[in-house]
Amino acid sequence: MPSHSAGRARRIAADVPSRSPFAGAAACGLGLLLAASPASAQDIDLAKARQQFVASCGVCHTAEKGGPNRQGPNVYDIVGKPAAARDGFKYSDPLKSSGFVWDEPTLDRWIEDAQAMRPGTIMAYRQRDAERRKLVIAYLKTLTEPK
Numbered sequence: 001m002p003s004h005s006a007g008r009a010r011r012i013a014a015d016v017p018s019r020s021p022f023a024g025a026a027a028c029g030l031g032l033l034l035a036a037s038p039a040s041a042q043d044i045d046l047a048k049a050r051q052q053f054v055a056s057c058g059v060c061h062t063a064e065k066g067g068p069n070r071q072g073p074n075v076y077d078i079v080g081k082p083a084a085a086r087d088g089f090k091y092s093d094p095l096k097s098s099g100f101v102w103d104e105p106t107l108d109r110w111i112e113d114a115q116a117m118r119p120g121t122i123m124a125y126r127q128r129d130a131e132r133r134k135l136v137i138a139y140l141k142t143l144t145e146p147k
């Protein structure tokens, strides 16, 4: 997916403060890395991303296909999907009536502070570290069913 990679590289590059003398070099190096071996660059990220998911979310969520609900619902193939739509999980009313679709910005806000985003939700979780949220979301994206 070249367009995807390009978007990602841009976003990561944008995180580097523009006054930094390394900004250009970082963007450049990343471009080379992605161009040279997108698969292996992704693999490295992926192991880390999966680890982050397990550490941050794994107590309450499984993510593999057909995995059981725990305190929270299974989140396999959740990216791009409407909220509170999994069979066999008893969602809170605030989440049921949210109308959320779990695109990346919505997921990011959700895991940053679920209670603030949807008061009354039964997901008691907050992650202030944007880098960790990014990893978790990257992992969830790999668990998206091809259309």
Ligand code: HEC
Binding pocket: 053, 056, 057, 058, 059, 060, 061, 071, 072, 073, 075, 078, 082, 083, 084, 085, 086, 090, 091, 092, 093, 094, 095, 096, 102, 111, 120, 121, 122, 123, 124, 125, 127, 136
């Ligand atoms: C302490 C347990 C707990 C942790 C930790 C937790 N969650 Fe949740 N999660 C829940 C519960 C409970 C719900 C259901 C919320 C509701 O119905 O209001 C939920 C709901 C969700 C939903 C909505 C699912 C749907 O079907 O609409 C997503 C997405 C989600 N969690 C992602 C995450 C991610 C990603 C993490 C880790 C960064 C995480 N959660 C950490 C308990 C947790």
